[in-house]
Structure formats: structure tokens, C-alpha cells
Amino acid sequence: MARRIGKYTIAFDNLPEICGYAAVVGKKEGNGPLKGCFDVIKQDSKCNQKSWELAESKMQQTAINTAMQKAGYKFSDIDIIIAGDLLNQCVGSTFACLNSNTPFLGLYGACSTMAESLLTGACLIDSGSANKVIAAASSHFCSAERQYRFPLAYGGQRPPTAQWTATAAGAAVLEKSNNSKFCITHAIIGKMVEMGIKDANNMGAAMAPAAFDTIYNLFIDTNTKPHDYDIIVTGDLGDLGASLLVNLFNENKIDITRVYSDCGSMLYGDNQDVHSGGSGCGCSAAVLCGHLLDEMLNKNLKKLIFAGTGALMSPTSIQQGQPIVGICHAVVIERKE
Amino acid sequence: MARRIGKYTIAFDNLPEICGYAAVVGKKEGNGPLKGCFDVIKQDSKCNQKSWELAESKMQQTAINTAMQKAGYKFSDIDIIIAGDLLNQCVGSTFACLNSNTPFLGLYGACSTMAESLLTGACLIDSGSANKVIAAASSHFCSAERQYRFPLAYGGQRPPTAQWTATAAGAAVLEKSNNSKFCITHAIIGKMVEMGIKDANNMGAAMAPAAFDTIYNLFIDTNTKPHDYDIIVTGDLGDLGASLLVNLFNENKIDITRVYSDCGSMLYGDNQDVHSGGSGCGCSAAVLCGHLLDEMLNKNLKKLIFAGTGALMSPTSIQQGQPIVGICHAVVIERKE
Numbered sequence: 315m316a317r318r319i320g321k322y323t324i325a326f327d328n329l330p331e332i333c334g335y336a337a338v339v340g341k342k343e344g345n346g347p348l349k350g351c352f353d354v355i356k357q358d359s360k361c362n363q364k365s366w367e368l369a370e371s372k373m374q375q376t377a378i379n380t381a382m383q384k385a386g387y388k389f390s391d392i393d394i395i396i397a398g399d400l401l402n403q404c405v406g407s408t409f410a411c412l413n414s415n416t417p418f419l420g421l422y423g424a425c426s427t428m429a430e431s432l433l434t435g436a437c438l439i440d441s442g443s444a445n446k447v448i449a450a451a452s453s454h455f456c457s458a459e460r461q462y463r464f465p466l467a468y469g470g471q472r473p474p475t476a477q478w479t480a481t482a483a484g485a486a487v488l489e490k491s492n493n494s495k496f497c498i499t500h501a502i503i504g505k506m507v508e509m510g511i512k513d514a515n516n517m518g519a520a521m522a523p524a525a526f527d528t529i530y531n532l533f534i535d536t537n538t539k540p541h542d543y544d545i546i547v548t549g550d551l552g553d554l555g556a557s558l559l560v561n562l563f564n565e566n567k568i569d570i571t572r573v574y575s576d577c578g579s580m581l582y583g584d585n586q587d588v589h590s591g592g593s594g595c596g597c598s599a600a601v602l603c604g605h606l607l608d609e610m611l612n613k614n615l616k617k618l619i620f621a622g623t624g625a626l627m628s629p630t631s632i633q634q635g636q637p638i639v640g641i642c643h644a645v646v647i648e649r650k651e
Numbered sequence: 652m653a654r655r656i657g658k659y660t661i662a663f664d665n666l667p668e669i670c671g672y673a674a675v676v677g678k679k680e681g682n683g684p685l686k687g688c689f690d691v692i693k694q695d696s697k698c699n700q701k702s703w704e705l706a707e708s709k710m711q712q713t714a715i716n717t718a719m720q721k722a723g724y725k726f727s728d729i730d731i732i733i734a735g736d737l738l739n740q741c742v743g744s745t746f747a748c749l750n751s752n753t754p755f756l757g758l759y760g761a762c763s764t765m766a767e768s769l770l771t772g773a774c775l776i777d778s779g780s781a782n783k784v785i786a787a788a789s790s791h792f793c794s795a796e797r798q799y800r801f802p803l804a805y806g807g808q809r810p811p812t813a814q815w816t817a818t819a820a821g822a823a824v825l826e827k828s829n830n831s832k833f834c835i836t837h838a839i840i841g842k843m844v845e846m847g848i849k850d851a852n853n854m855g856a857a858m859a860p861a862a863f864d865t866i867y868n869l870f871i872d873t874n875t876k877p878h879d880y881d882i883i884v885t886g887d888l889g890d891l892g893a894s895l896l897v898n899l900f901n902e903n904k905i906d907i908t909r910v911y912s913d914c915g916s917m918l919y920g921d922n923q924d925v926h927s928g929g930s931g932c933g934c935s936a937a938v939l940c941g942h943l944l945d946e947m948l949n950k951n952l953k954k955l956i957f958a959g960t961g962a963l964m965s966p967t968s969i970q971q972g973q974p975i976v977g978i979c980h981a982v983v984i985e986r987k988e
Contacts, residue, residue: 315652316780318730322754324780365971393655394840402739403965404759408843408976417659417840418978419767420759420963422741430756434771441778443653443661443838461967501780503731503754506745626757628740630798634702639745641755 316440320535322502322528329497330436330488332647334385337604338377339596340455340481346582351604353380359456359481367401367409370454370483373596374399374410377485378450381603385487389416392487393444396435398427399452399595400479402461406452410483416448425521425550426504427451428484428599429622429643433501435488436645445490452483453594462514462629475516477552477578477593484599486607496610500536500646504528506626508639514632518555518578518590521623524640525551526562529621532644533568540570546619547606548642549598550578552591555623577601598622610649617648653777657872659839659865666834667773667825669984671722674941675714676933677792677818683919688941690717696793696818704738704746707791707820710933711736711747714822715787718940722824726753729824730781733772735764736789736932737816739798743789747820753785762858762887763841764788765821765936766959766980770838772825773982782827789820790931799851799966812853814889814915814930821936823944833947837873837983841865843963845976851969855892855915855927858960861977862888863899866958869981870905877907883956884943885979886935887915889928892960914938935959947986954985 317325336353344355354376361369374397382388395414398421399406411418423430431449438444456466458479464470488498507527511520525548533539540546540563551559556576563570577598578591602620609615621644627636654662673690681692691713698706711734719725732751735758736743748755760767768786775781793803795816801807825835844864848857862885870876877883877900888896893913900907914935915928939957946952958981964973 316778318779318782367967367971368973398759400740401965402967403737403761403963405963405965405968405973408963409968409973412843412845412976415842417842419771419840419980422735422757422759424740434756437775437778437780441653441774441780442655443774443778445655503756505752505754506749508749626740626742626745628738628742630704630739631742631746634704636705636742636746639749643756 316437322531323535324501326436326440326499328440328490329499330439331497332486333489334381334487335603335607336377336380336384337484337600338373339600343480343482343581346586348581348605351608366454366456367405370406370452370457371409373483374406374450374452377483378448381485381487387446387487389414392416392446392448394419394438395448396421396431397450398422398431400458423643424624424626425593425595425598426622426624426641426643427595428602429620429645432486432645433643436498436501439488439490447488448485449488450485451595451599453479453596455479455481458594472589473515474589475554476589477517477591478588479594480581480592480597482596482600484603486603495649496647497650498645499648502528502532502644504642506639506641508637511638517625517638518552519558520625520638521640522551522555522558522562524642525559525621525623528642528644529619540568540573543573543617543619544615546570546574548576548621548623549601550593551576551623552578552593554590620645620647653774659868660872661838663773663777663836665777665827666836667776669823669833670826671718671824672940672944673714673717673721674821674937675710676937680817680819680918683923685918685942688945703791703793704742707743707789707794708746710820711743711787711789714820715785718822718824724783724824726751729753729783729785731756731775732785733758733768734787735759735768737795760980761961761963762930762932762935763959763961763978763980764932765939766957766982769823769982770980773835773838776825776827784825785822786825787822788932788936790816790933792816792818795931809926810852811926812891813926814854814928815925816931817918817929817934819933819937821940823940832986833984834987835982836985839865839869839981841979843976843978845974848975854962854975855889856895857962857975858888858977859892859895859899861979862896862958862960865979865981866956877905877910880910880954880956881952883907883911885913885958885960886938887930888913888960889915889930891927957982957984
């Protein structure tokens with residue numbers, strides 16, 4: 315059973331465990347500072363498919379299959395796949411999971427999707443609704459760029475505040491009890507926070523207040539402080555949003571700088587011309603299911619907050635003058651030994 | 652705690668209850684055969700908003716507020732809102748819930764969304780992850796038509812197999828224990844089923860095999876037959892998809908005709924020129940949270956299967972030649988006395 319602690323946080327008694335995980339990335343991401351952490355690096359941005367959209371599906375499918383194999387399972391062992399992506403009607407996940415013959419729950423949380431799928435999966439496992447769940451998310455620079463902004467061939471200029479949508483996918487297998495090394499101890503579902511940002515090239519600023527709200531509430535509910543965690547990662551505020559988050563905590567007399575990182579800032583190197591850092595559902599999914607869980611496995615990290623941040627908007631809502639709404643969902647992951 | 656029974660079905664021990672519900676519809680839906688069941692009928696398709704998209708959000712917001720008031724709660728009592736819609740990036744739900752200051756989980760299940768949000772909410776309540784949850788879904792003919800098909804002013808012709816996207820929203824408040832009359836006893840998360848249908852004007856045919864798969868598995872897992880239920884409703888196969896579902900059961904020597912209806916066939920009258928019936932997340936949401944739950948309250952129904960059916964596709968996936976993928980999620984709702 316789960317318990318609610320404080321006003322917003324869910325504490326798991328059965329401690330849903332991560333028994334397998336995998337990250338698949340594109341060529342650019344595979345040339346970045348985390349290149350040694352990924353299970354598969356696709357050199358061909360179309361992944362041998364006839365469209366970028368199907369390439370994204372292929373990457374999510376590969377991440378799911380790899381995570382499942384690493385956990386020692388096949389689809390017939392899995393009760394539910396929980397997945398989402400940035401494409402209209404979440405078709406990236408649809409065509410990734412089409413042939414799985416496994417119950418499927420579709421989510422939409424923009425770039426917070428990996429955290430949302432992990433926390434939903436953890437709740438379902440903790441409750442007994444499922445014994446084994448796969449949580450997954452993906453994004454693709456080319457499919458996102460033409461859907462949200464301009465046709466790639468147009469060569470639209472990106473301002474310095476813009477983030478680069480990662481060509482990446484991540485998947486994790488959750489289960490009730492195993493000899494796995496990590497478990498999800500807490501989860502917190504975020505509230506929408508909107509501070510008037512209307513520039514779709516400045517999504518870090520739109521999401522930072524939501525990240526502050528969720529992480530601050532998690533601190534209060536669990537009576538913890540930043541230094542109780544080895545790392546607190548947001549995904550993905552980018553460089554600008556990350557510095558705004560640090561400022562928001564400073565204003566509340568909390569210093570997170572020693573333990574804080576952002577997946578969007580971690581995925582690419584300074585020389586990769588991504589401006590304010592990475593974004594997209596696949597960015598935080600791949601950084602978690604590549605780098606961070608490996609660091610836990612190698613005993614370099616014991617306890618982390620994974621806080622997925624999403625910008626809730628569409629090209630239509632932006633064109634209609636609506637603001638960008640931020641949301642942040644988080645899970646606490648802890649190594650058992 | 653929940654228990655898994657059979658291969659796919661979740662049985663709830665804590666029996667999450669529906670303690671409030673509401674349906675809001677547009678003018679056309681308010682002129683149909685169920686007109687006496689809705690809480691609010693909007694005569695203005697823009698609901699006094701500046702766009703159809705915001706009108707859809709307003710309707711979902713009104714459904715949520717009304718359901719909450721009928722349950723005797725306010726947002727500060729609610730732990731989680733779970734909602735989705737058909738608009739790109741689910742912005743209908745975003746702007747419906749923006750000012751709720753309540754944790755929000757976004758879902759995407761196409762027209763199966765109301766069933767998906769109910770079952771997810773039931774799992775979260777049964778587990779102790781939440782004490783009170785709102786499940787909601789919406790759609791709007793005008794916002795859907797221009798996003799999925801043609802600008803309204805173009806006057807595109809609709810073939811006889813086409814369904815009419817309902818301008819409607821529904822919301823239900825779930826909680827752990829109350830003196831409410833209805834509870835969710837079982838849930839089943841559907842698998843994707845794809846039979847090669849590529850015509851976006853024939854979605855009933857694309858979804859019927861998924862509905863068969865889910866309802867048939869529910870029968871097997873719970874060891875029940877059609878006549879164990881007062882009504883089995885799909886939402887929304889439309890007239891054509893509904894007749895295909897009856898055929899699929901007939902082929903398996905199961906007669907569902909005496910207890911079977913489809914929300915898409917129920918919402919509009921024969922003289923309302925909707926061709927194959929209604930569709931859209933709001934159709935089944937409003938028929939459940941308007942007509943069906945009222946029928947339970949009035950003791951005309953005791954036990955029902957609410958099977959939400961979704962067509963997983965996007966205009967891009969259709970243009971790229973991908974098939975339409977069907978999915979069906981279902982909950983069993985039972986009156987306690």
C-alpha cells in the first residue's frame with residue numbers, strides 16, 4: 315500500500331523496484347559527454363525507417379526491448395506498458411508498442427513524461443494492480459522540429475534561450491520484488507504553474523517555477539533538505555531554466571547548487587551548439603536510464619530526486635496567445651544496499 | 652489493495668466510489684435523445700470564449716466544477732485530477748485545469764480517455780496513493796474538425812461511415828469510502844489491436860476488434876457472461892463499429908445484443924445527421940456522467956461495463972500511410988444497494 319505523507323507526496327510501502335533499464339540515442343547525443351552510458355547509439359537519424367516519426371517509434375521500441383531483456387523478461391511477463399511522447403496524439407508511443415500485445419496506458423506530460431510514467435507505474439505496482447510495468451518515453455529532434463516549429467529544410471534560426479529536442483528514448487522495467495538494486499520510495503504529482511511566459515523558445519523559464527513548486531513540496535512533505543540527496547536532477551529545464559530554479563530556491567534560503575543538475579544541461583557538450591541545452595521527453599528518459607541509473611549501479615549515487623518538467627502547450631495554443639503552462643512530476647529513487 | 656484476476660483484469664478490494672459526476676454538452680447534443688440527463692447545455696459553441704479550443708477547456712472545467720460541487724468538495728479536497736482530450740498536446744485539459752492548483756496527471760487514450768482516467772483513478776485510490784481523484788475528458792466538434800480534418804468553412808463532405816465528434820465533457824469524482832451509491836469493482840487495461848484499417852473516416856471498424864479483445868478478456872477473467880450485466884456500453888464505436896462488435900461476439904458464440912449499447916449511437920437521434928454516430932472523448936464521458944450514472948442512481952441499472960474505445964492515430968500518421976490502431980479500456984461499475 316502507498317501512504318500520503320504531507321500534502322502532496324506518496325510514500326510506497328512495497329518499494330517498486332527498477333529491475334531493468336535502457337537508453338537509446340541519436341548520433342549527436344552519442345557524441346556528447348554521456349556517450350559511454352547509452353545502450354544503443356543510432357548513427358542514422360531515420361533508424362532505417364521511412365519517416366522520422368517511425369524512427370522515433372523504433373528508438374522507443376528498442377529502448378523497451380533492451381530494458382526488458384536486461385531485466386530478463388519478455389512481453390508476456392509484462393502487465394502494462396506506460397508510455398508517452400511529444401508527437402501529436404502520442405503516435406510515437408503507439409507505433410513503438412503496437413506489436414507488444416501488452417496492455418498499454420498512454421500518458422501526456424510533455425517533457426515530464428518519463429517521471430510521470432515512472433510514478434504511475436510505481437503506484438500501480440505498489441497497489442497490486444500490476445506486477446511488472448514498463449515505463450518509457452521518447453523524442454526525436456526532426457519529428458519535433460517540424461511539428462512544433464519549422465520544416466527542417468527551412469533552416470529556422472534558434473534564439474539563445476531555445477533548447478534542442480533530444481533524439482533519444484529511455485525505458486525502465488518496474489516490479490514488485492526482486493533482487494534489484496534500486497527502488498522508488500516516493501512520488502509527487504505536480505501542479506500546473508503558469509507565470510505568463512508565452513515564448514515557445516524559452517520553455518526553461520516557463521517550467522522552472524513548476525519545478526520549484528514540486529521539489530519544494532517534496533522537501534516539506536518528506537522533511538528532507540537538498541543535502542539528503544546525492545543528486546537532484548530536473549529534466550529538462552536547460553541551462554537558463556536551471557539557473558532560474560537555483561535562484562528560486564535561493565530566494566527561499568535553500569541552496570541546491572551542490573547537488574543539482576539538469577538532464578538538458580548534462581546530455582550535450584558546450585561545443586555541440588545546442589544553445590540552452592537539451593529537451594524533449596527522450597532527454598531526461600535517456601539521461602536517467604543511461605547515465606544516472608548506471609551511477610547508482612556503480613555505487614556513485616545512493617539517493618536521487620528525478621524531477622521531470624513539462625511545458626504544456628501546443629503550436630495552436632501559442633498562436634492563440636495562450637501562455638506556456640509548466641508542470642513537474644518527481645520520483646525519489648534509492649539504492650537498497 | 653488491488654488483485655489481478657485472470658490474465659488482464661484488476662479487481663479492487665477498497666472499491667473506489669463515484670461520489671459526484673457531471674456532464675456538459677453543446678447545443679446539438681442538448682437536442683438529442685439524452686437531453687434530459689445533462690447538467691449544463693451550452694447554446695453557444697464558443698462558450699463565450701475567443702476560440703473553440705478554449706471553449707472545450709471551459710466545458711471540461713465546468714464539468715469538473717459541477718461534479719466536484721455535487722460531491723460536496725472543492726479543489727483543496729482533491730488529491731489528483733486525471734484528464735485528457737483529443738487536442739494536440741492535450742491542451743484542452745491543460746487550460747481546463749490550469750487554475751485548479753491541484754496535482755494533475757495528463758493521459759492520452761483518444762476516445763477511450765474517460766475509461767482510462769477512471770481506471771487510473773480507481774487504481775490510485777485503491778492503493779492509497781490518493782484519497783480523492785477527479786477523472787475527466789472532453790472533446791469539441793469544431794476544435795477536432797479543424798485539427799483532424801478540414802477547416803469548418805471548407806464544408807468537407809462526410810462519408811456514411813464517419814462519426815461526429817461530440818461537443819461534450821464529463822467528469823467524475825472518485826474517493827475511497829463514502830456513502831455513495833456506485834463503486835468501480837474491476838478494471839482492464841486494453842492492448843492495441845490493429846487490423847489494417849487506414850480510413851480515418853471509418854474509425855468504428857478500426858476500434859471494434861480492440862473492444863472485442865478487452866470485453867472478451869474481461870468475461871474470461873471474471874468468469875461472467877453478457878447477461879451478468881444490465882448494460883455493456885462501448886464509447887464510441889458508432890453504429891457501424893457497434894454492429895461489427897456484435898458480429899465478432901457472434902463468431903465466438905456469445906450474444907451481447909440484449910445488453911449492448913454504444914455511447915456514440917445513444918447521444919444523437921436518427922434525424923440529427925451524424926451519419927455513423929458520435930465520437931470524441933467527450934461523447935462517452937457525457938453519456939456515462941449524464942445518462943448512465945443517473946440510471947444507476949434511479950435504480951434502473953445495477954451493474955455495467957463501461958468500455959472506452961480509442962483510435963490511436965494522428966493526421967500525420969494517416970498521411971504517412973500508417974494504419975489506425977484500436978485500443979479499449981474498461982471498468983465495471985456496480986450499485987452498492
